[in-house]
Amino acid sequence: MDPLDDELAERGRALIAAAVAETRAPLALRERIETDRARAGQQAGARRSRGLLGKLVPAGGLVAAVVVALVLVLGGSSAPSVLATASLAARGPILPAPAEDEAHGTLLKTSMQGVPFPYWGGSFRWEAVGARDDKIEDRPAKTVFYDNPKGVRAAYTILGGDKIDAPSGAYEKDMNGVKLFITTDKGRRIVTWTRNGHTCVLSAPASVPEPKLLALAAWKGKGGVPF
């Protein structure tokens, strides 16, 4: 091939890579998709409920139908699981990235029930790129999304309320005096631990080495990040 063509092709590849790296879906689009997804989930749930009641009632299962209805209405009283909390990562950010708290160079200006999120931009070059607020089993959950320079994304969720159990099968490691539980699910590495009595869940693609993820989770910023 002509060296000039090679040079042009390489230049084109670099231009496209730069455009890709600079472009993210607008938050408004993410919000609309999230709304559509939630609506579709509710409609699917309603269809399943109608289908289940339709099968029970003709069989004389009126009492069973009432029980099913009560479960559907009252369901969700149990504590959320770590894996359910980690699944928020897949939904992506719908809120702008929280800013660095300049008064505390190790924190972001956002928190969950008094537990602030860390600022990793300075020490790790993982920058906050967005956030989202959710409710899981009636508990508030705030997630901050961080990207590293290669565009790999990690999701850090702090769950409101009391701490929850680590997932069964998770193994335990200690780093920096923090007890961390590690597992994997759907191609993602998940770490969970406790800060000020609240469960934190950090997840990233399994391509992120475990020591890196643990170092992020257990980072105390020379005491600037409260645990």
Add this chain to the structure above:
Amino acid sequence: MLGASVSGPARQLDPAALGDHVDRLYRAAWALCGSREDAEDLVQETFAKVLVKPRFLRNDDDLGYLLRVLRNTFVSRHRAAMRRPQSTPMPEELEPVDPSGATRPDAAVEAREVFAYIAALPESFRDALIAVDVVGLSYGEAAKALGTKEATITSRLYRARAQVARGMDPSRQGVL
């Protein structure tokens, strides 16, 4: 239309995991449409189609599947648009730069130009370039998604990249 590969047992596409792919599909949509506004509509319509009923896939390639739906939705919309009276779009220079879409305003302008050039490429070049360089599929995945050979993808990519570079450099425009 993009082809679909069939192998292995069926599994349901997890709607909760779709958020992982929004960024890449948005870039692909922009590179297909050449317009950010059309890209947003296209991505939302694509997700709405996918969410309307459970989807069962026979491989792990969620992204390849979503790219096929996106591409097919784009083709359908394009055909429908050809049957409607055309409206004049807002001139590119008057379009606001969305601060949430890019980290630097000058980079946003350059990205817009790059995606516009990709959209203007011949269809076969454009599809190969979107599958590999924009969405991030491997050559093999792209070949499977586009129903062609890896060698064809390699050749189309090479020529497509060169055309984009030529288009972005005014001094090279018209040079073959």
